[in-house]
Amino acid sequence: MSVEKLREIICQSDNIVFFGGAGVSTESGIPDFRSANGLYNEKTDSTYSPEEILSHTFFMKHTDKFYEFYKSKMIYKDAKPNNAHIALAKLEEEGKLKAVITQNVDGLHQLAGSKMVLELHGSIHRNYCMNCHKAFQLSYILEASQVPKCDDCGGIVKPDVVLYEEALDSDVLEASLEYISKADVLIVGGTSLSVYPASGLVSYYRGNKLVLINKTQTPYDVRANLILRESIGEVLSKACMK
Structure with missing residues (x-):
């Protein structure tokens, strides 16, 4: 019944924003952080x-x-997009989904075909020299036998992922706030909404169609208009079927 309700919400809107966490990628074989098997x-x-x-x-x-x-x-180079990634890319292609905001760094949304992806915590696929800022692909990191060093200046190459003690990218954060605050429907999936500042973004949603797809409770359950506890890939693929 809940999936039917979600399908109805999706059908009636062309201004949907999706906010996702590690649980979106667990069905692709990438472990989350805080669950029992995380x-x-x-x-x-x-x-x-x-x-x-x-x-x-x-x-x-x-x-x-x-x-x-x-x-x-942290790197699962053979991971493939699952039903959740594919359903979201399809929604964007249909003009219904305006943006995917993700806490994940795996790049699977883009691999599934999503274009407007805001990566709050960066991406394993982007790496740069801390000295001269030359960019490097993931393969460069994987092929390095020790600490990867820049082949131009010898500086240390750092992944473009947000580590603890580092600030989120202000442009990505600002764009995420903009999309969420203007969204008609906000679907939140695969996140415990317990990590700040990312989780605080949900509080900027002003609408009355807040959908939570998560296997465990979140601090925002009391504000949600619809809660689904099933597999996120299954829920989204069924809700997006025509």
């Missing part, structure tokens, strides 16, 4: 926690250890 609950031999390793301080002090973790736990 990255932060994995047992490791390291004396450092994943949160510590994924911080700016750690990157600067222990770049080699950062890259060991990053290349083994």
Whole structure:
């Protein structure tokens, strides 16, 4: 019944914005962070926690250890878009979805065909020299046997992902606020809405069609007009079927 209701909401709107988190990509085989089987609950031999390793301080002090973790736990180069990514790309193509705002760094929305994707936490597919700012593709990072260094100036190459202690890109944040505040329908999926400042974006939504698709409760459940606890890929593919 809830999926039918979502289908009705989608049919009646051409100003939809989607805001998604790690749960959008779990069906592509990429683990999330905070669930029981998530990255932060994995047992490791390291004396450092994943949160510590994924911080700016750690990157600067222990770049080699950062890259060991990053290349083994954060990059899934063979991952493919799932039904959620595909359904959202289709909605955009139909002119109904105005933007995808994502906390993910995997690039799967673009791989599925989405054009307007705002990446709050950056992307593993963009990398740059911290010294001369030369850009590098993901393959350059993966092929480096040690810490990747710029082939022009020798500077350290850093992934364009937002680490703990780093600020979000102000332009991406501003554009996200703009899309959310003007949206008729806001669909939020695969996120616990517990990480700030990204989760605070939902509070800028002014409409009355807030849809939450998440397997667990979120702080915004009380504000939602529709809540679905099923698989996000299944829900979106069914709701977007004509």
